[in-house]
Amino acid sequence: MFALARFWADAGCFIGQPYDVEKGAGTMNPLTFFRSLGPEPWRVAYVEPSRRPADARFGENPNRLYKHHQYQVLLKPCPANVQDLYLGSLAAIGLDAKVHDVRFVEDNWEAPTLGAWGIGWEVWVDGMEITQFTYFQQMGGIELDVLPVEITYGLERITAYVQGVENVFDVEVVPGLKYGDIVRREEYEHSAYSFLHADTDYLMQSFQGAEREARRAAEQGLYFASYDNVLHCSHLFNVLEARGAIAPAQRTEYIARIRDGARRAAELYLQDREAKGFPLTGRVAAWS
Amino acid sequence: MELIVEFGFPELPSGTIAPAAEELLVSLRAAAEAAGLLEEDARTAVYSTPRRLCAVLDGLKARQSDRIVEVRGPSLKAALDNEGNYTQAALGFARGQEVPPEQLERRETPTGAYLYLRREVPGRGAGEIMAEAIAEAGRAFHFPRTMRWAKDAPRLPRPLGWLLALLDGEVLPVGIGPIAAGRVTYGHRVLAPGPHEVSGAQDYHEVLRRSFVEPDRNLRRDQVAAMVRAAAAAEGLQPEMSLPLLEEVTDLCEWPQAFVGAFAAEYLDVPDPVLVATMVHHQRFFPLRTADGRLAARFCAVRNGGDEAIVRRGNETVLAARLADALFFYREDRKTAFAERRQELRGIAYAPRLGSLYDRSERLERLAARLGEAAGREDLVPVLERAGALALSDRATALVRELPELEGTMGGVYARLGGEDDAVARAIAARVRPRGGDDELPGDEAGRLLALADRLDQLAGFLAVGKGPTGSQDPFGLRRAAIGAIRLWETLPQLALAPALQAAADGYRDLLGETADEAISAVRPFLAARLAARAQELGHDPRIVQAVLASGIEYPSEVMPRIEALQQAAQGEAWTRLVQAARRAKNLAREGSTEGAEGAERELLQEVAALDAEGRDLLSRRDYLGYLRRAAGLFEPLDRFFAAAMVMAEEEDVRLRRQALLHRAHVALSRVAEIAALSAGE
Numbered sequence: 001m002f003a004l005a006r007f008w009a010d011a012g013c014f015i016g017q018p019y020d021v022e023k024g025a026g027t028m029n030p031l032t033f034f035r036s037l038g039p040e041p042w043r044v045a046y047v048e049p050s051r052r053p054a055d056a057r058f059g060e061n062p063n064r065l066y067k068h069h070q071y072q073v074l075l076k077p078c079p080a081n082v083q084d085l086y087l088g089s090l091a092a093i094g095l096d097a098k099v100h101d102v103r104f105v106e107d108n109w110e111a112p113t114l115g116a117w118g119i120g121w122e123v124w125v126d127g128m129e130i131t132q133f134t135y136f137q138q139m140g141g142i143e144l145d146v147l148p149v150e151i152t153y154g155l156e157r158i159t160a161y162v163q164g165v166e167n168v169f170d171v172e173v174v175p176g177l178k179y180g181d182i183v184r185r186e187e188y189e190h191s192a193y194s195f196l197h198a199d200t201d202y203l204m205q206s207f208q209g210a211e212r213e214a215r216r217a218a219e220q221g222l223y224f225a226s227y228d229n230v231l232h233c234s235h236l237f238n239v240l241e242a243r244g245a246i247a248p249a250q251r252t253e254y255i256a257r258i259r260d261g262a263r264r265a266a267e268l269y270l271q272d273r274e275a276k277g278f279p280l281t282g283r284v285a286a287w288s
Numbered sequence: 289m290e291l292i293v294e295f296g297f298p299e300l301p302s303g304t305i306a307p308a309a310e311e312l313l314v315s316l317r318a319a320a321e322a323a324g325l326l327e328e329d330a331r332t333a334v335y336s337t338p339r340r341l342c343a344v345l346d347g348l349k350a351r352q353s354d355r356i357v358e359v360r361g362p363s364l365k366a367a368l369d370n371e372g373n374y375t376q377a378a379l380g381f382a383r384g385q386e387v388p389p390e391q392l393e394r395r396e397t398p399t400g401a402y403l404y405l406r407r408e409v410p411g412r413g414a415g416e417i418m419a420e421a422i423a424e425a426g427r428a429f430h431f432p433r434t435m436r437w438a439k440d441a442p443r444l445p446r447p448l449g450w451l452l453a454l455l456d457g458e459v460l461p462v463g464i465g466p467i468a469a470g471r472v473t474y475g476h477r478v479l480a481p482g483p484h485e486v487s488g489a490q491d492y493h494e495v496l497r498r499s500f501v502e503p504d505r506n507l508r509r510d511q512v513a514a515m516v517r518a519a520a521a522a523e524g525l526q527p528e529m530s531l532p533l534l535e536e537v538t539d540l541c542e543w544p545q546a547f548v549g550a551f552a553a554e555y556l557d558v559p560d561p562v563l564v565a566t567m568v569h570h571q572r573f574f575p576l577r578t579a580d581g582r583l584a585a586r587f588c589a590v591r592n593g594g595d596e597a598i599v600r601r602g603n604e605t606v607l608a609a610r611l612a613d614a615l616f617f618y619r620e621d622r623k624t625a626f627a628e629r630r631q632e633l634r635g636i637a638y639a640p641r642l643g644s645l646y647d648r649s650e651r652l653e654r655l656a657a658r659l660g661e662a663a664g665r666e667d668l669v670p671v672l673e674r675a676g677a678l679a680l681s682d683r684a685t686a687l688v689r690e691l692p693e694l695e696g697t698m699g700g701v702y703a704r705l706g707g708e709d710d711a712v713a714r715a716i717a718a719r720v721r722p723r724g725g726d727d728e729l730p731g732d733e734a735g736r737l738l739a740l741a742d743r744l745d746q747l748a749g750f751l752a753v754g755k756g757p758t759g760s761q762d763p764f765g766l767r768r769a770a771i772g773a774i775r776l777w778e779t780l781p782q783l784a785l786a787p788a789l790q791a792a793a794d795g796y797r798d799l800l801g802e803t804a805d806e807a808i809s810a811v812r813p814f815l816a817a818r819l820a821a822r823a824q825e826l827g828h829d830p831r832i833v834q835a836v837l838a839s840g841i842e843y844p845s846e847v848m849p850r851i852e853a854l855q856q857a858a859q860g861e862a863w864t865r866l867v868q869a870a871r872r873a874k875n876l877a878r879e880g881s882t883e884g885a886e887g888a889e890r891e892l893l894q895e896v897a898a899l900d901a902e903g904r905d906l907l908s909r910r911d912y913l914g915y916l917r918r919a920a921g922l923f924e925p926l927d928r929f930f931a932a933a934m935v936m937a938e939e940e941d942v943r944l945r946r947q948a949l950l951h952r953a954h955v956a957l958s959r960v961a962e963i964a965a966l967s968a969g970e
Contacts, residue, residue: 061616062609078447083298087478097478100602101594103540104338106301108433119435119446121299126602127571127589135447137435147437147447161602166609247637 001047001155004071007092008045011085012286013073016046021228022235025050026072026152027111030227033262034269036076036139036148040280041287045073047155051235053194053242059180059187062167066190067183069155076148078135086133086151090125094162100125109134109150113234113258115141115266118150130158140266141259200245207236207254214261223268230261289350289414289456291316292489293422294335294342294473295464296450302338302539304431304445306505309336313343315428319421325349325414333489335503337542339449339477342503344489348418348455352411359385361403364394378403415455419462419469422453426464441465450474450483457487475499476543478593500543500593509538515546516574516588523548525576525584533568540572541592548576549604553585555611558618561697562687566610569693571603617686626706630677632684639764642749643799645680651795652676652719656741658791660734663783668734675715675738678703682716696720722772729779736776740788743773748792748807751814752800770818777844785812785841816841823851831966832858838962846910853912854961862920867966869926870957873950874964876935880948884941888925888932889949895925896949899956912960919957926953 005015019029026048027033035042048070056066073089075082083104087097095102104121109132111117120134132152136144156168156179163171169180214229237254240246246254273279280287293316300308313334320326330347361367367378374382374389382389385405393404427442434443441448441464453460453469462469472483473495480499486492493503502508513534520527525548537544555563560583567573573587587607591599633645642648653676660668682688682699691698700717704710711734718735719742721727730736746769750756757766777783789808796804816837823833828851836850857863885893899919906915935946957963 062612080447080449083477097593099595099598101591101599102478103592104299105540106299119433126594126599127606128602135435135437143436145436145439161605164605166605166612244635 001071003092003094004089004153005045007089008043008073011043011075012284013043013045013075016044018046018048021231022051023048023231024052024234024238025111026070027116027150028114028231028234029072030224032072032074032150033114033139033227034223034266035074036136036144036150037142037266037270038273038278039146040076040273040278041146041282041284042074042076042148042280043284043287045071048072051190051238053190053239056187056191056194056242058191059169059184062169063157065156065168065183066187066194071153071155073151073153074148075151076146078147078149082149086123086131089151093158095125095130095158101127104133107132112255113237114139114262115259120149125161128157128161130154130161141263142266142270194239194242198239198243200240200243203236203240203243203245207233207240210236211257211261215264218261218264218268221268221272223265223272226261226268227265230258230265233258233261289348290344290346290454290488291320291348291414291418292342292344292452292454292486292492293425294340294450294452294492295426295448296340296452296474297444297446298449299338300341300445301431301433302536305336305338305341305539306535308429308431309334309341309343309505311429312341312425313345315425316343316345316418316421319424320345320348320414320418323412323417324352325417334505335492336505336539337501337503337508338539339542340473340501340503342452342492344492346489348414351413352417354411355409357407357409359405359407361392361405364401364403367403381405415458415460418455419453419460422451422460422462422469423464438465441467452486452492454486454488476501476593479543502543505538508541508544509534512538512541512544512546512590515544516590519546519548519588520574520576523576523584523586525578525586527574527576527588528564529574530568533572533574537572537590541590543592544590545592545596546588546590547596547600548586548588549573549600549607550586551604551607551611555608555615556583556585558611558614559698559701561694561701562614562618562691563611565691565694566614567607569691570610571607573603573607613690614687617690621685621687621702622705626681626702626708627678629681629684629702633680636683639749639755641753641800642796645683647799648745649677649680651745652679652738652741655745655791655795656738659737659741659744659783659788662787662791663733663737663780665733665737665782668737671709671711671715671734672737672741674708675712675719675734676741678708678712679716679719679738679742722775724768725771729775733780736779740773740776740780740783741792743769743776744788744792744811745795747773747811747814748789748804749796751810752793752796752803752807754806756810756814766814767818770815771822774815774819774822774844778848779845781843781845783845784843785815812841815844819844819847823848828852828855832961835961835963835965838965839958839960846912849910850912850960853916856913857916857920858966862923865927866920866923866957867963869923869930870954870964871967872930873926873953873957874962876947877951877954878944878947879951880944882945882948882952884945885949888929889946892925892929892953893949895922896952896956903956903959907959915960919960919963922953922957 009015016031029048031044049067050070051067055064057064103124105124107122109118109120116139118134118136122129123131123133134150136148159171160168165171171179173179210229210232214226217226313332325348327347333344335342361381362377367375369375379389382392395402395404431445434445436443437447448464448467451464451467451469452473453462454471459471460469471485473486474482475484476499484495484499486495496503516527563583564575567575567587573589576584576586576588578584589603630649633649636645638645638648653673656672656676657669660672682695682702688695688698696717696719700713703713703716715734715738718730719738721730721739730739747766750764750766755764789811793804793807820833820837824830832854833851836854841847882893902918903915933946937943
């Protein structure tokens, strides 16, 4: 993590912090979601905890976690040498492409709740998928004119690989302390809660409440506040789904409701930036 | 002259590379041909790797020959005034063409006299024309998925990285979006990135090979195959080499190197299909087998660089993690008896309005049995019922949730482990086949009947509730299901269409009530349309296909042989006359009594009766060609009848009798195919 941060800071990225609202992917951090929109340049890198209730495995699976961590990089506009930059970042964490077999295998990313999709790859190092690499095409339902590229590293997997252990819980975080010592109980509890105990009535009411607040905030033009509530909706939906409380036919409808919220926030952000004359355009030397 | 064009990309999706390279060549070649630049003995070549599409055209003329172009102006009447001077119309024409009026000529044509301008157009140079052709080729690709990557640039599957475009070593003046053509290519991303300067096609190949890129895809594929075999042989093993995997691996690397890796022998406890799927689908490894055909605890992988020992260790670690998962799931699955799994299907929805997977398993149980009965295989009914009931149970297992491509296969494995009859286990595994258009059909009849039941249930359900495909959208895979049903049916000659559709519709009676009957009227034309599409794909004349389908489908297995017979029979002068006579007969035909036939009527009646009698035998032997040839003889009595008898006679009884007679002829001429439908007027 330190090495990645150092590398991307040297590449002109602002080193951001995780966003303190629960979410399923680093893309949902406003530093990526909003900043992908519009013509302004942007470079950011940060760690993001991602909660995925459906991937929870009671702390028993060597690779699947309720909460895993992504290292997220967004470069906009996409530099022409972005793949070489990326290979440089791998070398910085001990994965030199001269001795490892690095492949870019087609994988087109899509996040229907965000109204987002892109074209790209999953990156394999010696047969292991360690990164999602995406040229965004749409965000919040809005087509993107200036091409952002997103690089998302799966931190637990990479760390396990670099340390040569097969189970992420066996990763040594400092000598004598393993990752499992810290998170196993948390993984177990969130798995139990998501699959067995979460009160679906409460979750549905919360979903509706957050959806209402998102709309109300948007009516006031408060897009950050509105978007936080959209993130709540998205997480509640994920728990409801893991809990088996959403029939397949309803699924599409829930996703559409979340996407509407995301689109509203995205539109408000763009209006605001446009009214301000897209102030970052041309301002940061390293980004041009 | 020699043209070489290379589009350089970051890694392209593997399945799209070879067709795109071919498209590039076709585009350039077509442009050269249209411009008259292509020498007769021009040679072409195509190269492709994950990062480049390249085409070579060797044998271009340096320029087009000069041409004379003639432009017609106004008519003389409009062009000259009474004094014979040019009018405004004539002067305007000259101005428009940017020539002085003296250059205009007068010419007589069949439609009158006109002003003409003869203009000599000098031929354009190959460079100019091919530069345009390259820009056009950039727009003309048909990639399945493309992206915007630069302003004013054509959509491409990945951002274009470089463009090499040389005509006899000279860079062509062309650009694609922000990328201008140059004389450099790039080598292997890590081993020799470049840029490397290139002078022409010969040089291109040599430069790339020195830069750890084998651009010749066929050669690279053969190299992969040979390396994998050699690496396996060194261990005394045989690779399991499917063509799709070989093609994919070829398109995932530029400089292939094969190596063998190992996994712990305990993972061999995992059933073979799981091991193979994990290795092939998830890791693109070639599974290895011992001389007696058993899977070895080894795999062969192909790398694209890196240090072999390090890459091997990494790949072994990844495979071990996946197999540990699979072994865990397999052991979990085994804790529940397979026969009990079915209850868990109650909690898994099939589709809106179409119930749960448990409901579907009940439908399959009954439908498979009814198809068995209708096909005259009562002996298979117990197997079909049991297999139908358990066919979907593997959907509730952890392994199939993890590896959905093993649906069916795992059902068979678990059924056998659960003590089911071998025939039942085989049928359960067979249900999912054929998976695609080229996939093999199940070997035994119980499996084919269950597989057909699966597809008919799917078609009946989705079509009854109006969820059929629209345009290119077929979200529920119904076209594939229909093609599968048709192919399965070709091997089930005793199974008629109507009872099968009825049985499929009956399965939905409880859920859908009367709507279930919609299934019958919807599935029949849907299958007919797929049958027609399939016959045309096999190269049959669409009119022949339509004529056969117009005569109705009783046994779907007969359709293709009937089409083939008609294709063979429908030739020659006598046949043309038969079609005309059949058309007239059809237009005038009306059901009724032929009582009291006389003269020419009587002769025709006898001929039709004879055809019916002999034809019955021919048809029962499925000798469709024999029937058609025998039926072709009917044109003479028909012609004589039309010559001798006025069908629309004044007297009603005579008219009705003659119409009834033609009706019988029409029926006889529609048993294999509706021959009248072949008429040009239809």
